[in-house]
């Protein structure tokens with residue numbers, strides 16, 4: 001029997017987040033927009049303030065005591081954040097966020113493609129007709145940089161579709177990823193669907209043809225235990241402000257051979273060994289990718305965020321948010337006129353369960369690798385069913401309310417103090433795939449309570465009636 005999920009001390013956790021203790025429109029704030037940006041514990045605010053009030057100085061530059069102290073704090077922060085994702089410090093490049101990290105990768109590969117950094121960068125150079133594979137579920141940050149790279153190099157951009165139930169079509173992926181594929185970029189967790197993608201399967205497909213894998217871990221890093229080297233990805237990005245940390249800081253993880261082979265994107269101060277008027281020689285990673293002044297106080301704040309998450313424990317965070325996700329999913333399914341985006345528990349819109357590799361599924365369940373699932377349950381890898389489906393999720397649901405525009409839904413919820421995200425969530429192609437231009441998204445973090453979920457569901461249940469769109 002597996003041990004029971006650890007229970008979080010929610011009162012203590014909420015006490016650490018000063019912003020949560022306020023009323024909005026006369027109601028206690030229910031913050032369900034952590035997928036857009038998370039709230040910050042006092043420890044993060046204090047860490048940044050302490051740095052700025054006591055230790056602020058230019059890192060890696062000055063010879064004075066304060067500069068040495070700032071440099072030490074900055075590099076300690078790197079080691080802490082790298083450790084959080086299972087990496088070594090030299091495998092973590094600071095960025096200003098996930099968008100910056102993904103652009104860095106795409107532009108570095110673009111530079112390799114025009115011969116910069118050769119011969120070490122040659123394996124990363126794209127040729128006309130090479131293929132870059134993304135998914136239909138990308139945030140624009142993991143789509144547009146690849147569109148631009150394809151346009152600059154003559155490479156072809158292809159995409160792995162998602163099924164009606166939101167899961168990735170891995171059969172299509174297997175057919176698509178072939179000898180011309182050079183890059184496979186995909187989200188660990190879609191910021192619209194909340195579904196954890198099958199990283200190992202995609203990495204295996206990509207590596208079988210020698211393609212580079214790029215993981216967008218923005219929506220997993222705050223919610224799941226994350227070990228990027230163990231996942232086998234070549235490169236990955238995550239975002240500080242989504243994982244209890246400050247704005248304008250993020251991490252780019254790279255396998256050492258990959259970082260060592262790639263040429264820089266931004267160039268300038270702090271990333272060189274020798275410069276003449278004609279040319280420059282670059283430092284090894286990570287500094288090679290850190291031109292100019294870095295987000296120092298933010299990096300120190302992010303390390304405090306990571307320590308906070310580690311203090312709670314990522315297994316416990318994940319278990320807590322899974323319970324919130326299940327409660328929210330069940331409640332949403334019970335409200336008439338709500339269509340969930342990516343709901344594998346009720347079977348796909350094409351109807352019914354699915355089974356592969358000898359699994360069996362009935363009643364809308366799904367099973368892979370010899371597991372079996374019934375009645376909407378599911379199993380993978382021979383395990384038994386838990387929750388409503390075998391699809392691993394984080395605490396995030398997007399949905400459409402029949403007959404009511406997402407923005408109107410958002411306003412009604414806001415009037416009850418409930419903060420959710422409305423719009424396309426920077427994922428227009430995925431919304432188009434589901435026949436929508438916008439949806440409502442409720443997303444949790446470790447500080448949310450079952451009461452938050454219930455208040456949200458209660459407020460939502462009256463929305464269609466309010467607009468005369470149904471009960």
Ligand SMILES: Cc1ncc(COP(=O)(O)O)c(C=O)c1O
Pocket residue numbers: 035036096097098099100139141142187189190191216218219238239240250426
């Ligand atoms: C999946 C995903 N990728 C990338 C980003 C962009 O992250 P950042 O704000 O750090 O640039 C986001 C933010 O919404 C996201 O959810």
